[in-house]
Amino acid sequence: MPHVVKVLRSTFITPNVKRFEVERPKGYRYVPGQACEVAINAEGWTDKRRPFTFTSLPTARKLEFIIKIYDDHDGVTKRLGLLRAGDELILHEPFGAITYQGPGYFIAGGTGITPFIAILRQLHKEERVKGNTLLVSNRTVSDLILDDEMLHLMGEKHYLRIFSRQGVIGFRERHIDRDLLVALVQDFDQHFYVCGPKGFVNDINTILLSLGVNAQLLVFEK
Numbered sequence: 001m002p003h004v005v006k007v008l009r010s011t012f013i014t015p016n017v018k019r020f021e022v023e024r025p026k027g028y029r030y031v032p033g034q035a036c037e038v039a040i041n042a043e044g045w046t047d048k049r050r051p052f053t054f055t056s057l058p059t060a061r062k063l064e065f066i067i068k069i070y071d072d073h074d075g076v077t078k079r080l081g082l083l084r085a086g087d088e089l090i091l092h093e094p095f096g097a098i099t100y101q102g103p104g105y106f107i108a109g110g111t112g113i114t115p116f117i118a119i120l121r122q123l124h125k126e127e128r129v130k131g132n133t134l135l136v137s138n139r140t141v142s143d144l145i146l147d148d149e150m151l152h153l154m155g156e157k158h159y160l161r162i163f164s165r166q167g168v169i170g171f172r173e174r175h176i177d178r179d180l181l182v183a184l185v186q187d188f189d190q191h192f193y194v195c196g197p198k199g200f201v202n203d204i205n206t207i208l209l210s211l212g213v214n215a216q217l218l219v220f221e222k
Contacts, residue, residue, distance in 0.1 A: 003028065003091045004041055007083050008062060014143055017111065018081055019055075020065045022089055028063075030054050030094035032118035038065070040079055041088035049092065050076045053114040057121055063091075066145060068111045097221050101191050103131030104217070107176065107204055109196025110138060113145050115221075116193065124153045133158040135184065137176050137196070139165040160184065178207045188213050194220045 003025035010020050030036070037049040056064035069081035083089075098115045100123065106116045113136055123129040134154050138144055140163060151159050164175050174180060188211050194204045201220050209215060 001093070004088055005063070005091055007085055007087045007089060009085055010083055013066070014145060016071070017066060017068050017143075017145055020067065020080075020083075020089075021062045022065070022091075024061060024063045025091065028091070028094075030058055031096075031099050032058060032122045033098040033100065033115040034094045034096035035115065036094045037092040039090040039092075040076065040083070041090050042079075045076070045079060046090060048076050049090075051095075053096070053118070054094070055114055055117040055121075057118060057125065066111070066114050066117065098193060098195060098219055101217075101219055104133075104191030104193060104219075105185060106132065106134045106193045107195075108134070108136045109176075109200035109204075110143065111145065112194075112196030112200065113150075115195055117146065119193075120150070120153050129153060133160065135160045135162065135176065137162040137164060137200075139163065176204060178210070181207060181211065185211075189217075191217050191219055194218065 005023040005025060008021045008023060010018055013019050035051045035053040038052050039046050039049045052065045052067055054063060055066045056062065067077060067080055070077045071081065096115065100119050106120070108116055116134065120129060120132070120134065123132065132154070134150060136144070138161070144161065162174060162176055192208050192213060194201050205218055205220065208218060
């Protein structure tokens with residue numbers, strides 16, 4: 001059953017990524033890492049549904065989404081970028097395969113970090129974040145999402161940042177490839193959570209499998 005909710009607040013947190021706080025429908029439940037299909041409650045847009053991940057804790061009074069805005073064409077995210085408090089969204093039922101299965105490596109490409117945000121927030125709240133590592137890949141330092149919060153949640157040793165387009169002093173400038181994973185990962189017998197563009201997920205999963213990771217330990221949106 002669809003739920004019509006009001007946007008309570010929307011702010012840009014990077015040059016092209018926007019955070020939305022919206023009303024939470026009564027009895028609406030989800031598991032950290034899950035997503036739902038979202039549409040804009042405006043003429044001509046109600047049937048244009050796109051999946052976005054909840055980044056808020058499952059107990060939060062308000063729902064939060066962090067969404068990359070694409071301005072190069074007149075699509076759903078460009079229109080979302082124009083929304084303000086008081087505008088309405090249509091939320092459908094939660095779904096998703098990315099849920100916490102146990103300690104491991106979280107590997108995110110760009111906004112692929114979004115399903116991990118709620119998971120890591122929940123683990124930190126429950127004091128269970130130990131034993132997990134977050135590896136994120138972005139083009140430049142300005143593309144990092146919730147950098148300060150992720151550093152606080154994970155600690156310096158377990159929050160690793162890779163930049164593919166811009167050299168940043170003190171950080172690695174390269175793509176996530178086989179050599180990098182061999183250098184960074186000490187144990188391949190653990191869960192690996194992978195999220196990002198389809199090509200990114202396929203490439204990382206292929207590398208992990210070639211390094212002997214059990215396919216049952218790969219957690220990603222199929």
